[in-house]
Amino acid sequence: MRIYAYLVAVFVLLVGAFGIVRSRNLIHAVVCLSVSQAGTYILLLAIGYQKNATPPVFGSPPPKPTKSITDPLVQAMTLTDIVVSATVTALLLAIAVQVSKRHGTVDPNELAALRG
């Protein structure tokens, strides 16, 4: 169980990728991409976790030597990433809406404009 969290992160990443590959609808593919991104957040936070450690927020100045807290750097990276990748997901959804307007379909197998 020492590496269970990392394995779950890798599993979620690969499951999201599998969803994109087997998808028949561009919106479904965008949601699966969102799931894949969640896998990377789990990996980052699992790296920063310490057993029996408090969150990195203090009420009063901490005594020296400092108490054990979880790693604040990976948490900072993850929380900005969550908000920013939501807007990138919005961009992908807007592209899907425009594709459906121009080509009438959102099935990736039927979209032939990029072929040869």
Next chain:
Amino acid sequence: MSRNARLAMFGLAGAGAAVMFVVAVIAMPHFGATHHPYRDAALPAAVRHATANVVSSVNFDLRAFDTLGEETILLASVIGVAVLLRPAEDETERQPLGRGRTLELTRLMGYVFLPVTVMIGFITVAHGALTPGGGFQGGVVLGTGIHLLYVAGSYRALERVRPERALEGGEALGAGAFACFGVAGAFAAAAFLGNLLPLGTFGDLFSSGSVLLLSTAVGVEVASGVIVLLAQFLRQALQVREETQE
């Protein structure tokens, strides 16, 4: 390539990737270990700058340049969505229908929770240096809180409360303010995004120097960006119609 061939190729590639990941993960420090060099470097620096929330200190003080990049991505994505979803020449915008059919209870909860959520959003942005929160989280709470009006059934009320031009300006203002605080910090503290305000005592509202300013700038930008994004999608889904469909 046919669908089955694609799935088979993914099966091979996925298996290879999984094996590589598992081999990499086995050699990592086990989950919950005590060796965190970044934590050991960031914590004393945050305490020196009198910031109670170390994550906000990392975002807006220790690694503020990274946050400048992230909010630029946000700005660019919102601009991209606004460009992609504007009505084309062969589309008209019609006025949306009246109040939708919602339960009375939904309407009541929407109206009761709207001021509470907006207030919580402002508090989260302002207390970014003290409690879990900050510009990003508070901006998201503010941006979604306003849409409780839409959930409570009235799209027209949402349109009145949400001035789109002002919010587009607000988003640019937030992004520009972040960069301007950075340049001002270069003059005041000899480093881009250096400290502008006095550090104060640990745990006060006006402590931790520039974190309050930068957090507010990011909060304004994220809230405006989220509202503008959702406004584009709502307008497309509810109002824009092709001319031939009338």
Next chain:
Amino acid sequence: MTALIAVALSLVALGAVVVVMTDDPARQAVTLSVFGLLMAALFLTLSAPDVALSQIGVGTAIVPLMVMLAIRKIRSRR
């Protein structure tokens, strides 16, 4: 690692499979919202309240709403 974290991780893995295997995008928006809530619970057990706050606002409210609006726009044209 505690049992709580193990349960949260397993629920997240299960939720990911459910989201990916839901074929109808309208239903996927709902399962994505629940998945976002499970992720926020996981982040709380991993002592990361800032990240959980971010995830609740974004993954539970904003992204499913945009997915539903995109689906409605696409379906109204067919």
